[in-house]
Amino acid sequence: MPRKSIGEYEISQIYPLYIEKVEKKGQTKEDLDRVIKWLTGHDDAGLARQIESSVTLETFFDEAPQIHENADQVKGVICGIRVEEIEDPLVRNIRRLDKLVDELARGKALDKILR
Template structure:
């Protein structure tokens, strides 16, 4: 089985697209960062370091300090696929992030996106 190209793509190369998608809909880079930190357990400083060192997606998620257990509450469709049905664990993590950024861009309140309550 061949590995998906996104796994070896640098997180930093995709990050500006997350931010642009959010900002186009009136949301902020800080909200994007909050989502990423909530999902992965990276501190803002650690996130900045991962962006700086061009960490690929596979490493970015493999080295995440503390993936949020509440991420399993993320449901829905991204790119025509239900995130909860994605079999590859790494692809599922990437789709969780995609889904959360989609929700941000659609105007969903942060407290609902972060699923802490």
Template sequence: MMAKHKIYTMSFGSVYPHYVTKAEKKGRTKAEVDEIIRWLTGYSQAELDAVIEDGTDFETFFEQAPEMNPNRVQVKGIICGVRIEEIEEPTMKEIRYLDKMIDELAKGKKMEKILRVDTLKK
């Protein structure tokens, strides 16, 4: 069995500020970052705040997510040099979905595009 990737054991709360910083540097907000995370995972804001505070690691964060959004499969493309669609490891795929969406936020995409709202109408 392969050793777990380092990010799995990192606390979500220790990485979260980097998502917020990345967004804010580009004129976006913490509220938008939270909205993306809630959309992806089904956590309420209170649940999300608790997870950020309590040191929950990435793997547990995704395993215990109330409801992973079925539309997250619409999140495609390359992140960190890897094509999301080709990632086989489930937890890593979830992490990369989140990375990609935060990236899109920082690049100035509209929230409805990031949250794949238009894909629901088809």
């Protein structure tokens, strides 16, 4: 069976893992949602709809109202690759989200995460 590309995973599969990660480190689901909404421009209803609809990560980002204008300031290494050097826009946005979730889980202040 061929492996899924990163964009084929459903947000409904990934979101609970993000919640688990941040809550294990003492952060909240509300803070996670705030980070996701900052990056994607989704509002509460839009984020909930995307998760409930089990859209793929590709669709999740394609339907994002507005990738934040400061998203290019999300830098660093995820899975051994520098986020800012990823050429594929979808993969770059997925890894930006991963980086933001990591920063939240590490206890970085929200005002610093939300650049």
